[in-house]
Amino acid sequence: MDGQDDAMKSAMELFAARLAKRDVERPITDHRTIERLIAMLEPHEQQVVRLRIGLGPSPALTLAATAKIVGVSPSRIGQIEDKAFRRIRWVCNNIDIHDRSALDALIARRHDEAAEAERIRKRDALRKALDQERKRKAKQDRDEVRRAKARDSAWNRKLRMAQAELDRMKSDAQFFAEQIAQIEQRANWLRAILPRDRQLAALREQADEIRDAIASAEASISNMLASPPDGPQLGKEASTNDGH
Numbered sequence: 686m687d688g689q690d691d692a693m694k695s696a697m698e699l700f701a702a703r704l705a706k707r708d709v710e711r712p713i714t715d716h717r718t719i720e721r722l723i724a725m726l727e728p729h730e731q732q733v734v735r736l737r738i739g740l741g742p743s744p745a746l747t748l749a750a751t752a753k754i755v756g757v758s759p760s761r762i763g764q765i766e767d768k769a770f771r772r773i774r775w776v777c778n779n780i781d782i783h784d785r786s787a788l789d790a791l792i793a794r795r796h797d798e799a800a801e802a803e804r805i806r807k808r809d810a811l812r813k814a815l816d817q818e819r820k821r822k823a824k825q826d827r828d829e830v831r832r833a834k835a836r837d838s839a840w841n842r843k844l845r846m847a848q849a850e851l852d853r854m855k856s857d858a859q860f861f862a863e864q865i866a867q868i869e870q871r872a873n874w875l876r877a878i879l880p881r882d883r884q885l886a887a888l889r890e891q892a893d894e895i896r897d898a899i900a901s902a903e904a905s906i907s908n909m910l911a912s913p914p915d916g917p918q919l920g921k922e923a924s925t926n927d928g929h
Contacts, residue, residue: 692739699738699745703770704777721788722773725795729755730769737766836914844909851902854895861892 693716700719723731723740736754739745748759755762780787865888 692744695745696738696740700734700740703738704774715783718782718788721785721792722776722782725776725788725792726769726772727799730765730772733762733765734769737762833915840909840914844906847902847906847909851899851906854899854902858892858895858899861888861895864888865892 697716697719719740723734726734733751733755735741736743736746736751737748746754748762752759752762757765776782776788776791780791782788865885868885868888
């Protein structure tokens with residue numbers, strides 16, 4: 686018990702000494718008053734003051750030791766401590782701190798102000814989070830549009846190439862058909878003088894091959910047209926290619 690009394694006495698002395706530097710008019714000798722004065726501070730200010738004067742489980746700490754616990758620089762601890770004692774000095778010089786009701790009313794008002802500030806902070810944080818989510822969604826939508834357009838472009842390019850190859854094969858098929866027709870339409874006596882059976886057989890074989898290739902190409906194009914990629918630009922381009 687004596688150890689606790691000594692620790693409390695030491696904390697009160699440090700507290701009084703710190704206030705003495707600020708020309709406090711009313712001396713403080715009651716630890717309950719000190720607790721009330723500390724209670725009106727911001728939470729981080731309370732922590733720093735308690736650590737610095739030893740009002741807690743450990744004796745008074747240096748700026749460096751306090752900084753390690755709080756997680757800021759020693760100079761920042763000094764700034765927080767100075768601000769906290771300026772608050773306490775103002776209260777001591779403007780309010781009867783020995784009037785418990787007056788001090789409790791001030792503490793309640795400070796708590797209400799802190800609660801309102803926290804409410805505003807949370808509201809602003811929520812607004813910021815919602816704004817960031819909107820921006821993220823907008824970027825995601827833009828990226829998806831770009832990807833869809835790229836898919837459409839690749840699909841239409843492939844479709845145009847397939848259609849061009851089909852047109853080329855149809856042109857070759859027309860050529861073979863004309864060559865076969867010319868040979869078949871020759872008179873018997875000319876066919877006897879200029880036998881073209883081997884040439885005719887080769888042309889017919891090539892014509893068969895090109896017809897199979899045309900059928901395969903037409904099936905492939907039909908499959909492409911039946912399953913176009915998703916994308917806002919697809920409809921217009923696909924209908925153009927289909928009409929071609």
